Amino acid sequence: MERARRGDEDAYEELVRAHQGIAFRTAYLLAGNAADAEEAAQDGFVKAYRALGRFRAGSPFRPWLLQIVANEARNRRRSSGRRTALALRAAAEDSSGDAAPSPEGVLLAGEDRERLLAAVNGLREEERLVIACRFFLELSEEETAAALDVRPGTVKSRTSRALDHLRETYA
């Protein structure tokens, strides 16, 4: 981080590699498609690099980066005029049927999985995004607040409201 702040491009590339997955997926949630997400994440990383001088040393890099990337993604979605929310899909099930069980051995059964996903997709967009950030991307409250451009307190209350709504439909 310090080397990148001093203008070391190789050091910054390492930072990009370490964070490109989460940055791209966050952008994908907000932009709604892969092409815009890729551009938003790229532009976000370039802007973050140029703004490294304003980055407070010692504070965590990820929320700051996600805020910049998410902002790019929202702008793209806004300027494209698309209103429809991204519908998340689960990956196709392993057809071989002999997938290794998860450590806890409690994989969601296919049907439950589809039902839960439908319930999440049925939430209002602001609640769906907070669920996606907190549980699908496993962002912290601070990171979610940065990505969604709201206060951490709002993330807390929105998450609990969204979970209540999910319990109603996915009981």
Next chain:
Amino acid sequence: MPELETALRQLGAEIDFPAAPDLASSIRGRLERPRSWRRPALIALAIVVVAIGAALAVPPARTAILDWLGLRNVSVVRVDHLPSARPLGRLDLGTELTLVEAKRLAPWMLVPEDAPDHAYISDVVPGGRVTLLWGTPSNVRLLLTETTGRAYIEKVVQGDTGVERVRVGQGGAWFRGSHIVMFQDRDGGFHEGRARLAASTLAWQQGDVTLRLEGDISREKALRIARSTR
């Protein structure tokens, strides 16, 4: 109900996110050193000040600030002596892409009939900049630089530089001899865009796109290439 949260985390692991692209490689050409980049901007700004100062200091008869009708994003400042430009370092053209990829990222770009050997994209100016290169990066025959929208270019020319209006697109100008090209970046700072191939330049406007063709070619050949862009 923690089961719901556990189920959501499990579901998250199975969400079909598109594979993340290799962003580290794709942004490589777009990084500018945050420290050193202020200096060229300052030098460039100083050149603008010197150039404008020089323009104001000499008698009006010998100085003209030419506003080319139709070339709304290009203005030409004529001075008695060009401020000495920094020696030309390596060409900083941006990220190399295939013509198809470049066209996808910059749908406004124009391509001459004789397709270029290399295409680059940079976001150093507002709206982006596309550069098409004929020859090789170390042995450039021709360079076509395209910008769109707000990108603003200023050309500083010396007394003996020939400037001639030509008919191409919505208007153009032919520069013979040395001159300095300045452009304003997306943050409003001025950069010195050196007359890279020194020889001659054709600048013209086509719709929203401002184009600049540089190389050691005749005026007629330059015009032929310019008129073939689509």
